[in-house]
């Protein structure tokens with residue numbers, strides 16, 4: 001599987017954020033998108049996730065599932081956790097499993113993998129920032145999708161959480177997935193650097 005973008009240009013609010021951007025990542029590979037605040041890292045992930053339309057350029061996923069779009073084969077983990085505060089931890093995960101569909105893994109197992117099984121019945125509103133991030137990560141595990149698009153994935157995670165997530169990213173790459181992650185911090189896994197320019 002190969003995800004590639006060619007000659008991508010992104011315009012937001014009438015202003016060019018980036019242009020002439022090429023990228024590619026294959027199965028088992030991680031790309032770390034780095035650059036200063038405002039360089040366009042989040043914008044690039046949103047373009048790849050199909051949430052923003054590029055002003056120019058093309059995106060292709062080769063050797064994926066021909067019947068599914070790239071968006072249907074990708075998880076987008078934004079820097080804001082998409083949780084419903086009134087629902088419990090388990091209900092939030094169940095919502096995502098139903099919403100995303102496809103091949104799922106046991107929800108209890110996924111919560112245990114992010115050390116949130118003890119909080120399964122707690123309303124998401126009561127979670128700490130790091131626990132919210134762990135629940136978002138459980139979504140990645142719960143529904144099998146080969147492309148992970150991650151925005152500052154380790155923000156709010158403590159040292160144990162970061163080590164846990166590094167292990168999960170390694171497992172995902174070893175099972176043929178690919179990762180594109182915007183980050184200001186080292187990812188903790190082997191990753192090629194995609195440096196974006198621009199000013200804060």
Ligand SMILES: Nc1ncnc2c1ncn2[C@@H]1O[C@H](COP(=O)(O)OP(=O)(O)OP(=O)(O)O)[C@@H](O)[C@H]1O
Nearest residue numbers: 012013017035036037038039040041042043044182
């Ligand atoms: N909805 C929007 N409308 C107009 N401009 C926007 C919008 N969202 C982002 N931008 C602008 O696009 C540019 C790139 O923002 P983006 O969030 O992609 O940067 P980033 O590299 O992820 O930054 P950071 O490191 O601070 O997270 C910024 O100048 C930002 O102000």
